[in-house]
Amino acid sequence: MSIATPPKEPQGGGVIDLDVYTPIEEPRTKTTQHKGILRWLTTVDHKMIGVMYLWFAGFSVIFGGALAGLIRTQLAFPNGIGGKPLMTPEYFNQFIGMHATFMMFGFVIPAFAGFGNYVIPIMIGARDMAFPKMNAFAFWILVPSGLLMASSFFFGSIPGGWTSYAPLSTKTYAPNLGVDMWIFAIHLAGVSSILGAINFIVTMSNMRAPGMKWFRMPLFCWATLVTSWLQLIGTPVLAGVVTMLLTDRILDTGFFNPAKGGDPLLYQHLFWFYSHPAVYIMMIPGFGMVSQVIQTFSGRPTFGYKGMVYATAFIGVVGFLVWGHHMFSAGMEPWLRAYFGFMTMLVGVPTGVKIFSWLATLWGGSIRFTTSMMFALGFLGLFTIGGISGVFLANVPFDVQVHDTYFVVAHIHYVMFGGAVMTIFAALYYWFPKMSGRYLSERLGKVIFWLIFTGMNVTFLPMHWLGIAGMARRIYTYRPEFHSLNMIVSSGYLLMLTGGLLLVGNVFYTLLAKRRTAPNDAWGGNEVQNTLEWMTTSPPPAHNFDRVPKIVPMAYESLHH
Amino acid sequence: MAKKDIKIIVGLWVLALILSALTTWAYMISYNPATATHGPASISEPTTHWLFQPASSVAERVRTESAWMVFIIMPFLYGPFLMLFYIISRFSKSRHPVADKPNENLTLEVAWTIVPALALIVMAVPAYEALRYMEIPPARPDQVINVTGAQFYWQYELPRYGLTTTDNGTITIDAKTGRATEEDSWLHLPINKTVLMNGQSFQVNHAWWVPAFGVKFDVIPGRINTVWFDTKKKGYFKGQCAELCGTLHAYMRIQVVVEEEKDFYEWVLRKGGTIPEEEEARVVELLGADYRERFAPKDGAKPASLPAATESAKSPVPATAGATEATGSK
Numbered sequence: 053m054s055i056a057t058p059p060k061e062p063q064g065g066g067v068i069d070l071d072v073y074t075p076i077e078e079p080r081t082k083t084t085q086h087k088g089i090l091r092w093l094t095t096v097d098h099k100m101i102g103v104m105y106l107w108f109a110g111f112s113v114i115f116g117g118a119l120a121g122l123i124r125t126q127l128a129f130p131n132g133i134g135g136k137p138l139m140t141p142e143y144f145n146q147f148i149g150m151h152a153t154f155m156m157f158g159f160v161i162p163a164f165a166g167f168g169n170y171v172i173p174i175m176i177g178a179r180d181m182a183f184p185k186m187n188a189f190a191f192w193i194l195v196p197s198g199l200l201m202a203s204s205f206f207f208g209s210i211p212g213g214w215t216s217y218a219p220l221s222t223k224t225y226a227p228n229l230g231v232d233m234w235i236f237a238i239h240l241a242g243v244s245s246i247l248g249a250i251n252f253i254v255t256m257s258n259m260r261a262p263g264m265k266w267f268r269m270p271l272f273c274w275a276t277l278v279t280s281w282l283q284l285i286g287t288p289v290l291a292g293v294v295t296m297l298l299t300d301r302i303l304d305t306g307f308f309n310p311a312k313g314g315d316p317l318l319y320q321h322l323f324w325f326y327s328h329p330a331v332y333i334m335m336i337p338g339f340g341m342v343s344q345v346i347q348t349f350s351g352r353p354t355f356g357y358k359g360m361v362y363a364t365a366f367i368g369v370v371g372f373l374v375w376g377h378h379m380f381s382a383g384m385e386p387w388l389r390a391y392f393g394f395m396t397m398l399v400g401v402p403t404g405v406k407i408f409s410w411l412a413t414l415w416g417g418s419i420r421f422t423t424s425m426m427f428a429l430g431f432l433g434l435f436t437i438g439g440i441s442g443v444f445l446a447n448v449p450f451d452v453q454v455h456d457t458y459f460v461v462a463h464i465h466y467v468m469f470g471g472a473v474m475t476i477f478a479a480l481y482y483w484f485p486k487m488s489g490r491y492l493s494e495r496l497g498k499v500i501f502w503l504i505f506t507g508m509n510v511t512f513l514p515m516h517w518l519g520i521a522g523m524a525r526r527i528y529t530y531r532p533e534f535h536s537l538n539m540i541v542s543s544g545y546l547l548m549l550t551g552g553l554l555l556v557g558n559v560f561y562t563l564l565a566k567r568r569t570a571p572n573d574a575w576g577g578n579e580v581q582n583t584l585e586w587m588t589t590s591p592p593p594a595h596n597f598d599r600v601p602k603i604v605p606m607a608y609e610s611l612h613h
Numbered sequence: 614m615a616k617k618d619i620k621i622i623v624g625l626w627v628l629a630l631i632l633s634a635l636t637t638w639a640y641m642i643s644y645n646p647a648t649a650t651h652g653p654a655s656i657s658e659p660t661t662h663w664l665f666q667p668a669s670s671v672a673e674r675v676r677t678e679s680a681w682m683v684f685i686i687m688p689f690l691y692g693p694f695l696m697l698f699y700i701i702s703r704f705s706k707s708r709h710p711v712a713d714k715p716n717e718n719l720t721l722e723v724a725w726t727i728v729p730a731l732a733l734i735v736m737a738v739p740a741y742e743a744l745r746y747m748e749i750p751p752a753r754p755d756q757v758i759n760v761t762g763a764q765f766y767w768q769y770e771l772p773r774y775g776l777t778t779t780d781n782g783t784i785t786i787d788a789k790t791g792r793a794t795e796e797d798s799w800l801h802l803p804i805n806k807t808v809l810m811n812g813q814s815f816q817v818n819h820a821w822w823v824p825a826f827g828v829k830f831d832v833i834p835g836r837i838n839t840v841w842f843d844t845k846k847k848g849y850f851k852g853q854c855a856e857l858c859g860t861l862h863a864y865m866r867i868q869v870v871v872e873e874e875k876d877f878y879e880w881v882l883r884k885g886g887t888i889p890e891e892e893e894a895r896v897v898e899l900l901g902a903d904y905r906e907r908f909a910p911k912d913g914a915k916p917a918s919l920p921a922a923t924e925s926a927k928s929p930v931p932a933t934a935g936a937t938e939a940t941g942s943k
Contacts, residue, residue, distance in 0.1 A: 141860040213857050219834060220817040220859060310835025316818060317833060350704070351712030359722045381820060381855075382831045383838040386748045390741060397733040401726060407693055408725040414700045415618070416713030421705065433697060440690040447682055447736070449675045449743040452829050453663050456820060456855040522660040522824040524855040527863035531851070533659035580712070 096184035097594055098169050101191050103487060105166030108194060109476075110556075112158030115202065117552055119151040121545060128542035130529035141528040145211050146230075148526055150201070152214035153234070156334060157241045158198055160468065163476045164337035165190075165248050168276045170487060172252065174585040174592060175270050177261025177601045182254040190247035197240035204233035213526055215327070216297070218308035218319040223301045232301060235294045242291045249280035249287075261584075263603035267361070270583045271354060274361050275340025278368040282329045282336075285372070290326035293319060320382060324375035332371040334468060336364055338475030339406055342428045345478050346410055347581035349425035350417030356409045363402035363409075370399050380448055381455045389448050396446035403439050407432065422575070423497030427478035430505045434470025438463060441516065456526075459519025465512045477504070477555070482575070484559075489568030489590045496558050500551045507547025514540050625699060629691035637684040646673065652825065652848020656868060660851045662824035668850060668871070669842040671747055672827030678743040685736040689729065747827075750841035755806035762812065762819030762832040762854070765861035769800045774886030799868040803877035807843045817859060823852035823869055831856055844871045875899040882908035 086094055095101065126138050126147075139147075173181055181187045204210070208228030212220040221231055256269070256277050269277075297319065299305040306312025308319045343354050354360060376384060376392035410432055419425065441463040445451045454460060477500075485491050514537045519525075523534045530538070570590040578586040588597055644665050652668050653661055663672035664679075703709065759770040769778045778798060802808060812821055812832035821840075822829040830840040852867030872880075878888070878896050882904065888896050896904055 141863065145857070145860065145862075211859065217818055217857070220857065225817055225859065315835055317836070353715045355715075356717065356722050359726075381829050383833065383836060386744075389748075390744060393740070393744070394737060397737060398730075400733060401730045404689065404729040405722070405726055409722075411693060411696045411700065412718075412721070414704060415696075416709075416716075417700075417704050418706050418709050418712040419701070419704050429697065429701065433694060436690060436693045440686055443686050443689075443733070443736075444682065447679070447740045449740060449747055449827075450679055450682065452747070453672075453675060453824070453827060455829060456822075520662060520664050522662045522851070522853065524822065524853045526857040527853070529863045531660055531853075531866075 096180075096188045098173050098181045098184065098187060099487070099592065099594075099596075101187050102166045102168070102170030104191055105162045105169060105194075106480075108191075108198065109159045109163035109166060110559075112154050112162065112198065113552075114556070116151050116154035116159055117549070119147045119154065121549060122147050123151060124542040124545040126528065127530075127538050130535070130538070142208075142211065144528040145213070145526070146205065146209040149210040149213045149216070150205070153201060153210075153237075154198075155468070156214070156330070157238070158201070160334045160472045160476070161241075161245065162194060164276070164279070164334070164472075167341060167476075167479050167483065168252060168272075168337060169248075171483060171585055172273055172276055173255060173259070174588065174596050175273055175583050176256060176259060176264050177584050177597065177603065178255060178259040179595050179597070179600075181251050182259055183251050186247050187251050190244045190251065193240050193247075194244040197237045197244065200233050200240065201237040204230040204237065206230075207233060210234045215320075215323060217323075218297060218300065218316050221297060221301075222308060223304070232298065235298045238294050239291055242287045245283045245287045249283035252276055252280040253284065261601050261603055265603075267358065268603060270340075270581070271343035271357070271360055271364075272337070272340035275336045275338075275343075275364055278364050279333050279336045282333050282368050282371060286326040286329040286333070289322060290330075293322035293326070296322075317379075317382060317384075320379050321375070324378045325372075328375040328378065329368075329371045331467070332367055334472050336367065338431070338472045339364065341475050341479040341482070342410070342431055344581065344583065345424050345428040345482050346413055348482070348575050348577060349420045349422055349428070350414050351419075351577055351580050352413050352417045353581055354409060355412035355415075356405075359405055360409050363405040366402040367399060370395060370402075374399060377446060377451065380451045393446050393448040393451075397443060400439065400443045400446070407436060407439070422481070423492070423494055423501055424478045424481035424575075426498065426501045427474050427481065430501065431471060431474035431478065434466055434474060434505075434508065438466030438470055441466060454519050456524055457519035458515040458523050458525055461525050462512045462515035462519065465508075465515070469508055469512070474504075477501075480559075483585075484562070485570035485574035486585055486590050486592070488563060489570045490562050490566040491570060491574070492558050492562050496554060500554050500558065503547050503551030503554070507544045507549075507551060510544030510547060511541050512544070621699070622696070625695045626688070626692050629688045629695055632691045633684055633687035636687050637680055640683050641680050644676065650846060652846040652850055652871060654848060656849040656851075656870075658849065660824060661848075663827040666825055667827060668825040668844070668846040668848070669827055670845060671842045672825060673845075674743050674746050675827050678739045681739045682736050685732050689732070747840075750809050750839065751807045754809035754841060756802065756808045757811070758800070758802075758808060759811045759813070760800075760821055760832065762814040762816075762821065762858070762865075764816055764859050765854075765865045766798060767800075767821065767854075767865070767867060771881070771886065773889055773892075774881045776881055776884050776886035778884070799870055801870045801872060801877055801880040802844050803874040804844050804847050804871050806874075807841060809839065809841045812838045812840070818856045819854050819858045819865065820856035821852070821867065822855040823850050823867055825850045826869075829855055847871050847873070878904075879908050883910060885910035 092100060092104065122139070123144070126144055129138055132138055169181070169187065173179070207230035208226075209230035210216050210221065211226050211228075211231075216231070216234070219225060256273055260269070296305070296307045300307050300309065300314075304312075307314045308316050310316065343360065347354055374392055374395045376388055377396045380389055380392070441459070445454070445460070445463060481492055481497055518534055518537050518541075521534065523530055568590070572589055573586040574590055575586075584597075584601060585592070587601070644667070646667075649666060652666070653659070661668065663675055667673045667676050757772060759772060761768045761770070770776070778800065810821070810828070810830075812830055813836075814832040814834050816834065818831055818833050820829055820831045825846075826842045828840050828842045830838045832838060848871055850869045850871065852869065854862055854865035854867070858865065870880075874895075878900055881888070882900075888904075900908065
């Protein structure tokens with residue numbers, strides 16, 4: 053394996069000191085002993101597991117996207133075609149719940165876990181994750197979770213949206229088996245999430261290469277570290293609340309039944325205690341990935357590295373203190389409404405720091421508009437819109453007006469789609485050459501970007517207005533005055549669908565037909581950001597590095613200390 | 614960073630402030646309370662909402678307060694966008710082949726932490742005043758309404774008149790106009806009165822929401838949530854259940870008629886309500902001494918009973934052709 057000799061110039065000086073390294077170690081993993089499918093089934097290699105996470109995410113996004121298509125078809129023709137309804141409200145309610153569940157638990161979180169698994173051990177100069185077998189277990193427990201969730205469709209799945217608020221999800225109102233299956237699926241996904249989080253935390257705490265100090269870690273590592281803590285603290289609460297729901301359903305414990313001394317509001321509090329941090333779990337790794345992409349293609353290291361780290365950590369901490377803003381109309385103490393509103397506004401401050409830091413990084417850069425960079429810049433714009441509507445929602449009197457309307461739907465899609473999904477696409481184009489040795493088509497990639505970017509705005513921008521004008525979310529049909537805007541929204545979906553199908557085609561074509569041409573530093577210019585994944589082959593060998601790298605200070609690092 | 618760059622950045626942010634001021638101005642002139650005095654004249658008109666057609670002082674308060682929020686927050690939308698467009702046009706590889714050296718500026722970092730934080734605090738002040746206004750109901754409301762959310766209809770009780778709106782759980786929706794045709798399920802309110810609403814539910818969560826009144830509150834089993842508003846405009850106001858409550862959630866619509874006091878009392882009497890002693894004089898003044906005979910209750914106007922809390926929520930699917938019939942849990 054060759055490692056390019058770093059230039060001696062102080063600008064972008066070498067990270068790796070080639071003169072100091074430990075001798076070759078035996079690879080700890082035994083990934084090559086099987087061939088074919090068995091190799092994938094038995095692997096404990098973090099890279100192969102990472103790739104499998106990404107395949108899982110890919111299948112989920114196709115499934116979730118198809119459900120979105122069904123939802124949008126129904127809402128384009130709310131009274132059916134030719135007097136015949138397209139679907140029953142029962143199915144519609146299942147589709148909205150499953151769309152959300154698959155997109156979040158099946159797509160965004162596994163996609164981040166996939167990129168993290170693949171890249172983070174390499175970035176910190178380790179040979180694998182700290183617990184390779186636990187890593188494999190965390191992935192393989194996700195597969196039955198996804199299957200259970202998908203097959204719950206045959207048993208009525210969840211009738212009450214992805215939040216499954218009690219009492220609508222209790223036995224009285226949802227006696228079908230699908231809800232129990234959904235609960236078990238959440239349990240399994242939760243176990244996967246917790247094990248993955250422990251693995252990331254231990255890996256980054258203990259397995260950094262010599263010289264890789266905390267504040268030399270790339271920002272994606274920091275992002276995943278903060279996310280892992282959120283998962284570790286939050287997920288058990290989700291597991292707890294769905295278990296309470298399960299015992300309510302099976303054993304009639306009455307936790308959420310006021311007739312038995314329970315309280316439906318308790319469900320909402322516990323649910324959002326996890327599910328609000330979950331929003332940051334689905335956002336922060338994206339911040340990290342975008343930082344890497346912007347550094348590479350602007351030719352400048354991130355402005356205010358430490359500020360970025362602190363902002364990420366601050367978002368993580370405050371993320372646990374704001375869950376009540378999902379319940380402003382549910383009835384709570386007046387001072388609590390004021391408190392949750394204020395804390396939510398506070399989240400805007402570190403988020404602003406991040407956006408300003410990215411802009412300052414770009415300022416004075418020499419920007420290459422690759423597909424990956426275009427997705428990253430698209431993220432920057434769309435996430436700003438999502439962030440601003442988020443501050444609007446932190447304003448309690450305003451929030452009460454638009455709570456549970458399409459304004460909120462628009463907000464979460466600007467944050468989750470404009471934010472998380474755009475970063476995933478940016479990272480896919482960015483790390484695909486590293487993972488496969490092949491470049492995704494740049495020409496097609498730009499077409500895909502514009503289709504998805506335009507489609508995303510056509511779909512979600514009018515939703516702001518729909519919400520203000522009085523269209524509630526999660527409704528199967530609506531008053532006629534909302535019809536024209538809903539047609540625009542549904543047509544935007546078609547643009548995104550075209551982009552998505554082209555992306556799937558691009559991935560398969562590249563994997564099957566293209567040759568491995570990617571050099572170590574697939575995008576060039578790694579002397580700027582100096583992350584280790586670009587200093588090994590594409591794709592990397594099973595043991596990542598022939599020699600454990602030793603990290604020396606970057607030339608500009610004095611700026612950070 | 615060169616001096617020229619600083620000038621450009623300051624210029625972009627000044628432009629963002631100007632754009633924000635223009636947005637706020639457009640927002641403020643888009644509604645004039647002096648000219649907009651009427652709500653929708655018939656139930657077929659589109660839903661009105663708090664932003665452009667507020668119909669209560671709560672909604673007006675939220676609207677006014679939001680203008681301030683728009684002014685404070687929009688620079689943080691326009692600013693990054695202007696910066697982004699400028700960066701894309703100036704710092705592309707072709708126009709700026711060599712990247713500037715890495716730099717760091719602690720003052721700048723502190724500034725872009727402190728300034729948004731201060732802006733948010735400034736924004737929060739009117740927001741909290743409006744919140745306080747929303748949260749403190751009048752000590753002696755003119756009307757008290759107890760609303761009950763059920764699968765899948767709303768039932769209103771006016772305890773002062775011993776009146777409960779009849780609703781047999783049948784939702785009839787005209788597919789063309791999307792309005793509920795059952796006048797029995799409508800709530801009537803007198804104009805220029807304060808209204809206190811208590812919300813309850815015996816089955817699942819619902820949310821009572823009329824956008825024009827600026828009012829939305831969840832009704833949750835086991836608790837009574839309270840909200841207040843006043844009626845400032847006559848008209849037909851429409852709303853919608855805003856918390857997913859089951860299969861026919863979308864059909865769980867709300868119709869509120871705000872009318873003259875005289876018409877309101879007529880409605881009360883026609884519904885079989887009784888006039889309390891302290892309002893007797895006012896009713897006689899409005900409707901005449903023989904109001905009991907003239908406005909006798911219509912046949913079948915008697916209070917409906919609520920379904921038991923444990924009853925199953927199974928309900929058939931509505932056909933959507935023509936007028937839609939859907940039966941709730943009865």
